[in-house]
Amino acid sequence: MARVSVRCFGLAAGVAFAVLVLTGPNRVANPASAARLGKKIANVTLSDTTGRNVILYDLRDKKAIVVVFLSFECPVSTSYMPMLADMAKQYRDRGVGFLGVCPGEDDAAQVARHVRDYRVPFPVLRDPRLVAADAFQAEFTPEAFVLDGTFVLRYRGRIDNRYAARLRPNATVSRHDVRQALEELLAGKTVSEPSTQPIGCAIVREAAAKALGNTVTFHRDVLPILQMHCQSCHRPGEIGPFSLLTYKQAVRWGADMEEFTQSHKMPPWKPVGAHGRFLNERGLSEAEIQRLAQWVHDGMPEGDPSEGPPPRRFPEGWHLGQPDLVLTVPREMEVGAGGPDVYRCFVLPTGLTADRFVTAIEVQPGNRRAVHHALMFIDTDGEARKLEQAAQRSRAAPKSDHGPGYSVAMGAGFTPHGYLGGWAPGQVPYQLPDGVGYELPKGADVVLQVHYHRTGRVERDQTRIGLYFARRPVQNQLWPVLLPGRIPLFGIPAGANHYRVEGRIWIQQDANLLNVMPHMHLLGQDIRVTMTVPGGEPRLLLWIKDWDYNWQETYRLKEPLRVPTGTRFDVIAFFNNSEQNPLNPNHPPRAVRWGEQTTDEMCLVFLSMTSETPGRIRRTFRPPAKVGKAD
Numbered sequence: 001m002a003r004v005s006v007r008c009f010g011l012a013a014g015v016a017f018a019v020l021v022l023t024g025p026n027r028v029a030n031p032a033s034a035a036r037l038g039k040k041i042a043n044v045t046l047s048d049t050t051g052r053n054v055i056l057y058d059l060r061d062k063k064a065i066v067v068v069f070l071s072f073e074c075p076v077s078t079s080y081m082p083m084l085a086d087m088a089k090q091y092r093d094r095g096v097g098f099l100g101v102c103p104g105e106d107d108a109a110q111v112a113r114h115v116r117d118y119r120v121p122f123p124v125l126r127d128p129r130l131v132a133a134d135a136f137q138a139e140f141t142p143e144a145f146v147l148d149g150t151f152v153l154r155y156r157g158r159i160d161n162r163y164a165a166r167l168r169p170n171a172t173v174s175r176h177d178v179r180q181a182l183e184e185l186l187a188g189k190t191v192s193e194p195s196t197q198p199i200g201c202a203i204v205r206e207a208a209a210k211a212l213g214n215t216v217t218f219h220r221d222v223l224p225i226l227q228m229h230c231q232s233c234h235r236p237g238e239i240g241p242f243s244l245l246t247y248k249q250a251v252r253w254g255a256d257m258e259e260f261t262q263s264h265k266m267p268p269w270k271p272v273g274a275h276g277r278f279l280n281e282r283g284l285s286e287a288e289i290q291r292l293a294q295w296v297h298d299g300m301p302e303g304d305p306s307e308g309p310p311p312r313r314f315p316e317g318w319h320l321g322q323p324d325l326v327l328t329v330p331r332e333m334e335v336g337a338g339g340p341d342v343y344r345c346f347v348l349p350t351g352l353t354a355d356r357f358v359t360a361i362e363v364q365p366g367n368r369r370a371v372h373h374a375l376m377f378i379d380t381d382g383e384a385r386k387l388e389q390a391a392q393r394s395r396a397a398p399k400s401d402h403g404p405g406y407s408v409a410m411g412a413g414f415t416p417h418g419y420l421g422g423w424a425p426g427q428v429p430y431q432l433p434d435g436v437g438y439e440l441p442k443g444a445d446v447v448l449q450v451h452y453h454r455t456g457r458v459e460r461d462q463t464r465i466g467l468y469f470a471r472r473p474v475q476n477q478l479w480p481v482l483l484p485g486r487i488p489l490f491g492i493p494a495g496a497n498h499y500r501v502e503g504r505i506w507i508q509q510d511a512n513l514l515n516v517m518p519h520m521h522l523l524g525q526d527i528r529v530t531m532t533v534p535g536g537e538p539r540l541l542l543w544i545k546d547w548d549y550n551w552q553e554t555y556r557l558k559e560p561l562r563v564p565t566g567t568r569f570d571v572i573a574f575f576n577n578s579e580q581n582p583l584n585p586n587h588p589p590r591a592v593r594w595g596e597q598t599t600d601e602m603c604l605v606f607l608s609m610t611s612e613t614p615g616r617i618r619r620t621f622r623p624p625a626k627v628g629k630a631d
């Protein structure tokens, strides 16, 4: 169930508090609300960001009025800001007025800042006591209301159908509901579809039940969970769309925390069925999930602050001390407010005059709100420089994103010499085991691929990375071994909704496996990697049942796994190339082949291994002659 999501909680006396409804709008597909349709909306007076009062009925010279309930903490809501701004400008000359309303919001300075950051061209009003939300019977942010010139409600619901569900945007938008309602209204017609179901964060209204007895309390029971599992991302300036530091913030998001933890969507962690085997694992225990749910059910009591832990401190600066080499993206990257996510590669020359071994890497995003994850590749052939030059010369680049480097689908745009691992929010940098390192040849470039998440406003970033070099000789070089799944030459057939792709390799010498990184694009659905030692049974290494291209992570094994000569690795993946896949970039679907573009597919697993014998790790697509029994 969704909850409100405004920035300032404004808990002044009498302000509405959280609801405890157990069947929320996101659990059951409830019908779109028709409340107030065809009725005149009562006049409301609210203050804008300058403290000036805005009276709804003052807009009586308009042909139509669009009132949108907004939250600057709800990701669905912020993602609409660029298009709402465009729409307001387009319709201004046609006599349509736009108003934004922030339910539960009381902090004028905060709203003013958001209005500036998101470049909102229409008034945004605070509605701390939910007067407007009640007048419209608004339930969500974002939720749009279209009134005619006499303040009669003609449309209520979503802005368009860009979302299939929260966290699930569609690849294409086929219905523009607010636009359609406006066009019909301006043409003097009746609105053909007056109500649709909005998708977003619910507006909190009713007072919480008084907590009784010896219940779960925030400070004693909930805060430790938030500190341990949520605050690495949910704190100011980080990738999480809202903060979970204080009691008020937790109450505001209480019901959502329950829903998103019970469905294992938060904290984000994709692998299933391989539990307890990764160092960088995120996740709550069942007991912790239950404790959060119990707290919400008990009315979210605060309890005694002295029973809680002190605030968690997050270290600033380099975690592992001053790096041996710091590489900084040469200029700021500017990422536009809306559109599909951006994958950008930056070429970072190392200037090394001797070969080195890298034992640890730390990525420091310049803007943690926008950097979703990063991957690092090694280029020894100047391939990335060529791609960068071509991109910088090209005039075809989208106007909204500019900066150094070049844009790619999801990879590096070329076949790299090596791979230096990846970074995702909340990950703490680590040293490789003793005697192990990634070789960084002299003169090589590090290619940093950053996945930027659009936030609804223009974001600027200048990421840097710190490299730590081995002090002592490295016996074991970390090699990336590629395990491809075979997408047929004719491609993944159009319309196939569960298309199986497989691949297998055999390792030709004794080795150790340190980490695993699967990679697919938008049609990927399910990916499983197994390892079979000669004469043994297949062992599950990693299984992601609900592939999400947003969380392409390097999964680090707790202990390196021994890989004897003749070990087989298998990948089995499924792709959904049907109309039902909301991320399908093609409508109607068409056959999708292997390739680097977002509209192409890939099925690849990077296995990082060290060899017990010197030299690059050899893999084959056939079993080795002597140890073929693993099949």
Ligand code: HEC
Binding pocket: 074, 075, 076, 166, 167, 200, 201, 225, 226, 229, 230, 231, 232, 233, 234, 239, 240, 241, 253, 256, 257, 260, 261, 266, 267, 268, 282, 284, 425, 426
């Ligand atoms: C690794 C970073 C990370 C961690 C750890 C994390 N989150 Fe999130 N969370 C995110 C991101 C990023 C989003 C926004 C997703 C998007 O916009 O696609 C999000 C979204 C959410 C949302 C949904 C907001 C919405 O309307 O879509 C809830 C609720 C949430 N997180 C709760 C939690 C809780 C509770 C925890 C801890 C138990 C947690 N998160 C841990 C990164 C994280």
